[in-house]
Amino acid sequence: MTTPTAQPYGTPEAPRLAVRGEAHLEVDPETARIAITVHARGRDRRSALDDLTHRNTTALDLVKTYGDAVERLETGTFSITPELTKHGRGERLRTYHGTVHITAELTDFTALGELTTRLADLDLTRVDGPWWALRPDSPAHRHAHQQAVTDAVQRARAYAEALGTTLAALVELADLGAENPDHYHPVATGMRSMAYAAAAEDAAAAPLDLQPQRQHVHAAVHARFTMAPPTL
Structure with a gap:
């Protein structure tokens, strides 16, 4: 006995309906992340390093x-660089930088404003940011996915009702990123970047x-359903 081959586009007895749901x-x-760059200088390598x-x-x-307002604190790159200056036909070591x-990364945004100001008030210190973001496991992502599925079902029902019929079964539900990962952007986190130089005032x-x-937050799904045969 031959097993019937699945029809990717449905049949007159079981028409298929494909929709896209979005949220x-x-x-x-x-969270909010700030970048702190600390500078120092000295006449020799050791004094620059100590500073x-x-x-x-x-x-x-x-x-x-x-304290707990800071969720993450990390040190990135470090460098000690000599600065050379022209001296006659050659060069001479001037100083080290x-x-x-x-x-x-902070979760308390009230503390963020105070900390940013106090850091910018330090000599030879630069502050960039903040960069606002959601955590990877934020409930907002789950809510967006759920709403995208709900949107897909509502769209499919609207199409079926326009044909005077009803949905019969869900055939496939695919996250848009699973089908086309290169063009999937589930979250567009806004970033606001500002730079703060050290203050000159004593106060x-x-x-x-x-x-x-x-x-x-954006989520999108592809969904395919079968419908009861409409009367056309």
Whole structure:
């Protein structure tokens, strides 16, 4: 007995209906990341290194005073670079520059404004950011996927009703990224980048009022259904 071959486009007895479901959500961010660049200089390599070590420790200690508000604190690249200057026909060593990059991720946005201001108030310290984001396991992603599926079912029902029939069964449900990963962008996290130089005034600067940037979450699915045969 020959097994009937599946018909990818349906049959008159079981017409297939393919739809795309989408969801677009706008939610508050869950984390904010700032980049801290600490600079130092000295007449020789050792003095530049000692200065950089001191400034790096000062910045790290300041960030750590915010306790649980800081979810992640990481040190990135570090460098000590000689600066040469022209001297007659040759070159002469002028000074050394040191740099270390630090990344801090916070979940308390009130603390973020105060910390950013205090870091920018340190000598030879640059602060970039904040970059607002959602966590990879944020419930917002799940809600977007659920709404995309709901949207697909509603669209399919609307098409079936237009034909005077009803949906019979779900044949396939595919996340858009599973079928075309190169063009799948489930989350478009907004980024706002600002740079803060160290303040020159001796008085403490007022904390920055940083307004969290809303995050846009997108989800899309492809769904295929069978319908009861319509009367055309």
